[in-house]
Amino acid sequence: MIKHGEYGATAFFKEAGLHPFRAPALPIEEVVDPTGAGDCFAGGFMGYIAAHSETQIAKVFKRAMFYGGVMGSFAVERFGTQRFSDLTRGEIDGEV
Numbered sequence: 001m002i003k004h005g006e007y008g009a010t011a012f013f014k015e016a017g018l019h020p021f022r023a024p025a026l027p028i029e030e031v032v033d034p035t036g037a038g039d040c041f042a043g044g045f046m047g048y049i050a051a052h053s054e055t056q057i058a059k060v061f062k063r064a065m066f067y068g069g070v071m072g073s074f075a076v077e078r079f080g081t082q083r084f085s086d087l088t089r090g091e092i093d094g095e096v
Contacts, residue, residue: 044071
């Protein structure tokens with residue numbers, strides 16, 4: 001996995017036949033505080049993987065990249081952790 005910040009992320013798979021997968025970042029009108037965006041990406045990414053079966057890991061991995069991107073985008077909308085105090089699961093799922 002390579003994170004590209006505001007440009008999204010790319011995953012590379014060892015299995016034969018799987019091509020690199022690119023998940024774009026969400027466009028954001030105003031970045032208030034970029035501190036912690038990468039950590040929030042990691043949290044959303046790993047949280048999604050932890051909550052799903054490993055039977056189709058490439059599929060889960062790809063979807064997790066979008067959840068990571070969404071969480072990173074929410075992180076930069078306000079200062080510190082302010083955006084997460086009123087964030088709902090519906091808002092997260094609506095962006096993925």
